[in-house]
Amino acid sequence: MSTVAILLSAFILSVVGLLVFIVSVRYGLLDGSQKAAEVIFARDEVGRTEEPAITSQQRSALQAVAGPAELPAPSPTLDSDLFARAEADRSSSLVVFIFLCSAMAWLLVASLAGLTASLKLHMPDALASQAWLTFGRVRTVHLNAVAYGWAPMAGLGIALFVLPRVLKTRLVGANYALLGAMLWNAGLVAGLGSIAVGLTDGMEWLEIPWQIGICFAVGGALIGMPLVLTLLSTRVSHLYVSVWYMGCALFWFPVLYLVAKFPFVHFGVEQATTNWWFGHSVLGLFYTPLALASIYYFLPKIIGRPIQSYGLSLLGFWTLAFFYGQVGGHHLIGGPVPGWMVTLSIVQSMMMIIPVIAFTVNLHQTMTGNFRALLYSPTLRFVTIGGMMYTLSSLQGSFEALRSVNVITHFTHFTVAHAHLGLYAFVSFVFFGAIYFIVPRITQREWPYPGLIAAHFWCAAVGVGIYFVALTIAGTLQGLAMLDAARPFIDSVTLTVPYLQARSFGGGLMVLGHLFFIANFVCVILGLGPNRDKPAMFPLADLNKAGAGS
C-alpha cells in the first residue's frame, strides 16, 4: 500500500469522524452544559463522597473535607437510584472480575520481565546462557505483557464496570466480552511464547506474529460488543464524556491493529511508517482515552462534585480524536521517510497541547478546594497523580517531537523514561486507583489490608520517580555524547551505567509495590485477612438484602 493510500484512508477516517461529530451535535449528544456533568450522580447525590477502598472512619473524614460534613438522610429517590446502580454493578461484576484477574496476572509477568531486562543492562553476563532470557527477548516480553496484557485487561475491565453505571442500565452482552477476553488472553500466551522462542514479526509493538494477532483483532471486537448492546438498551438522554472516550477506545483498537497487522500489505519504508502510526496511535487512541475516561468518572465521584467545566472535557475529547492519528511519524525523525510527513506529525504533536491543556485546567479546577481529600482517599491519590502525569508526559512528548530536541533524545534512554511517565505514571496509576475503587463493589468485600494500599502507592510513586529522573539524565548525557564526534561511541554507553543501576533500584520498588497490590487482591478473593466482608459503601439501609430478595 502506498503512502498516498494511507494518507487518503486517514483523510476518509477523519471525514467520517467529522460526520459523527456533526450528527452528535445535531442530536444534542454533545450537551456542553454543566447539568450534563451531573449525569454520573444519582438524584440528591452531589455532595456525597464515594470511596469504597477505605474504612468507615476514613470515609467520614473524607466527607468532612470534600463535602458538607452533615448530610441529610438519604431520600427515597436517592435510595432507588443507588439500588439501580448496585444492579448495574451486579450485571458487570463477573466479567469485570475476570478482566481484573487477567490484568493482575499480566502485571506480575510484565514486572518480573521488566526488572530482569533492566538488571541485564548493567549486569550483561547474568542469565545469559538461555536464549529466551537474553535482553532482546525479555525486553520484548515485558513490552508485550504491559501493552497487550496489563494495560488493556485493566482498562477494558474498568470500561465494562463504568459503562453500565454511566448508562444507568444493566450490562448487556457480557458473554461476548468474556469470549473476547478468553481469545485475547490465549493469543497473548501464544504471542509471548513465540517471542520467547525467537519468532516475531520484527516490528516494535507489533512483534507478535500476525497469525496469533488475529486473536487480538477478533477478541478486541468481541469485547466492544457489550458497549454497542448496552448503548442500545440505555434510556439516558446524554452520553457522559467517559462513554465517548471508552466507546471510541473500544472501536479504535481493532481498527488500528487490523490496519497495522494486515499481512503482505506493508513493505519497506511504508511498513516503518505504519508501524509507528500504530505504535503511537495505540497509546493515544486506546490507553489514553481509557485512562482519561476513568479520571472523568472516578475523580468527581470520589469527591462528590461534578467536573468543573463539562464543555472543556468535550473539547479535550474531540481535539484528541482529530489530532492524534498523525502523531506517530515523530518516531521517524531523521529516518528515510518523506520530510513533509514527519513535519506534519510534528505539527500534530504540538497541536496535542490543546486537549492536554483543556484536561489540565479542568482537573485543577475540579480539585481546587479538595486537595486535602488526597490524604484520605487512596483511589483519589492514584487517579489525581495519574492525571497530573498525563499533563507532564504529554507536554514532554510534544516538545520531544521538535527536531531540535529529538536530535539529542532519539535512540537514548530518554525515550524509555518518557514511555514510563506515560504508560506507568499516568495510565497505570489511574488504573490502579480505579481498581481500588471497583474491587469492593464487584466482590462485595473490602480491601483487607489498607496499609498495603499505602505501601503500593509509595513504592510505585517513589520507584517511578527514581526511574524517570535517572533515565532522563542518562538519556540526555547519552544523546550529547553520541553527537560529539570527538568522543568514542563506547563513552555514550559507559556513562549510563550508574543511571541504569538507579533505574533497577526504582524499578525494584515499583515491582515491590505491584506485589503488595497483587497480594491484597488475592486476599480479597480468598477472603483472607481481617473481617471486612461488608461493602458498606452505599448509604442504603441494606443493599445486599434488597438485592438478594430481587
Ligand code: HEM
Ligand atoms: C505497568 C508497568 C510498566 C509499564 C506500563 C511499562 C511500559 C514500558 C514501555 C512502554 C516500554 C517501551 C519503552 C520504549 O522502548 O520506548 C518499556 C520498556 C522497558 N521497561 Fe517498562 N513498564 C512497566 C514497568 C517496568 C518495570 C517495573 C521495570 C523494571 C525496571 C521496567 C523496565 C523496562 C525496561 C528495562 C525496558 C526496556 C528499555 C530499553 O529498551 O532500553 N518497566 N516499558
